[in-house]
Amino acid sequence: MFWLIENTHQLNIFDKKLNKEAFIEIIPYNPYIHPSQNSISCIYIRPVEDYKGYILPIFHTEVPKNLYEDQVFLILKKLDKIYCRDKKEFLHYFPLQQTYDLTFPNQFETQYTRAHEFLYEKYKDRVDVNTIVPIVKHYEYCQALFEELEHLIEKPINEFYNHKASWVFYGIESSGLHVDIDVYNQYFTKTTEPYVFTKYNFKTLTTRPSNTFNGVNYAALNKENGCRKAFKARNTLFYEYDISAYHPTLLANAIGYDCGGMDIYSNLSEVFNVDRQKAKLLTLQQLYGGILPEYKHIEFFKKVKIYVDKLWENFQNKGYIECPISNHKFYRDELDNMNPQKLLNYVIQNLETSNNVNLMWEFFRILKGKNTKLVLYTYDSFLFDVDENEINVLDSIKNIFTKQNLSYTIKNGIDYNF
Numbered sequence: 001m002f003w004l005i006e007n008t009h010q011l012n013i014f015d016k017k018l019n020k021e022a023f024i025e026i027i028p029y030n031p032y033i034h035p036s037q038n039s040i041s042c043i044y045i046r047p048v049e050d051y052k053g054y055i056l057p058i059f060h061t062e063v064p065k066n067l068y069e070d071q072v073f074l075i076l077k078k079l080d081k082i083y084c085r086d087k088k089e090f091l092h093y094f095p096l097q098q099t100y101d102l103t104f105p106n107q108f109e110t111q112y113t114r115a116h117e118f119l120y121e122k123y124k125d126r127v128d129v130n131t132i133v134p135i136v137k138h139y140e141y142c143q144a145l146f147e148e149l150e151h152l153i154e155k156p157i158n159e160f161y162n163h164k165a166s167w168v169f170y171g172i173e174s175s176g177l178h179v180d181i182d183v184y185n186q187y188f189t190k191t192t193e194p195y196v197f198t199k200y201n202f203k204t205l206t207t208r209p210s211n212t213f214n215g216v217n218y219a220a221l222n223k224e225n226g227c228r229k230a231f232k233a234r235n236t237l238f239y240e241y242d243i244s245a246y247h248p249t250l251l252a253n254a255i256g257y258d259c260g261g262m263d264i265y266s267n268l269s270e271v272f273n274v275d276r277q278k279a280k281l282l283t284l285q286q287l288y289g290g291i292l293p294e295y296k297h298i299e300f301f302k303k304v305k306i307y308v309d310k311l312w313e314n315f316q317n318k319g320y321i322e323c324p325i326s327n328h329k330f331y332r333d334e335l336d337n338m339n340p341q342k343l344l345n346y347v348i349q350n351l352e353t354s355n356n357v358n359l360m361w362e363f364f365r366i367l368k369g370k371n372t373k374l375v376l377y378t379y380d381s382f383l384f385d386v387d388e389n390e391i392n393v394l395d396s397i398k399n400i401f402t403k404q405n406l407s408y409t410i411k412n413g414i415d416y417n418f
Helices: 008-017 069-077 087-091 114-122 135-152 159-175 181-187 246-255 264-272 276-289 299-317 340-367 393-403
Strands: 021-028 040-047 054-057 081-084 099-101 210-213 237-243 320-322 329-331 373-378 381-386 408-413
Touching: 008 054, 008 069, 021 087, 021 135, 040 135, 054 135, 081 087, 087 099, 087 159, 099 159, 114 135, 159 340, 159 373, 237 393, 246 264, 246 276, 246 299, 246 340, 264 276, 264 299, 276 299, 276 340, 299 320, 299 340, 329 340, 340 373, 340 381, 340 393, 381 393
Parallel strands: 021 081, 081 099
Antiparallel strands: 021 040, 040 054, 237 381, 237 408, 320 329, 373 381
């Protein structure tokens, strides 16, 4: 059978010979447009037990009669396992449970052919540029991609990141952020659309996600210059939940330290006999600079030291440590210039991310079928676009924080310039 499936008859033959597992790469209209706003040009399917892959054109200028996306979707649904380059991106096109991300935890750099690079540069303003890239070049790119990733199919998959994190970040990205176009264009890349989309990358060194797309760093929006006024609630109001003392609280929970019903800084302010701000400063200095002798007798820091020593011992003796919740592993051979405090920082950042994934999993469960949306997440804060007719969902969201003993502050407004 030829590698290009050009009509329904060929597709039916292909469907009958397709086995239960396949690698799939989506070729969108344009690789630089957000997948929430993109369309599919072609789909590459490489059955794991076959000797070659196949291109299924959904829309390409070289094919006189293209296939229907729904036809292909029904075929993909029948597969037991779908392997892909990036599951979060794949879900925007086909939200299928049986999808597995081959590249986590590593950032994967896509290597296009010279024809791709030439046409991307020549037609940089064309939103459907991949529909004019020669289809044989798409095939060449996909074949090379599979050959590079094939060896990862047999490797263990991190279930937490594959089955939870990918879905959560796909969910936030899909929501989009409503903008005032005139204000947005004063500060950012010009747009004519009422919604902009974030793009989370959790394939980072510590798995703490970055969030940059189209020249906008959504993880570090300026709080002083007025740019946040560009982001306006699509419903009634934005509500932002900002977790207090997040890292020390996560650490306190991990080591079993009882804060006596207070947040950790308030608790330690009583222990230190200083105000809360001073207690915060002293706490962070001990956690990330090493515990000074005069504070080693304090119960919280005693337990922290035991925890850090154990992490470091495992890191040195086993060659890796496994993070709580996510089961992500930090390997000694893959990290440079490590020390106990740096390792603790990596673990806490991973713990922050995995705990947030669990929180957001619950948020999405509460918000399913509602107008209220979770539209932005930034390390210790969560931004909801709330419909006034669904104000009761805020009580359910608060309960999620309470169950985890997390203290928080709330801000709200018609735009994000709180």
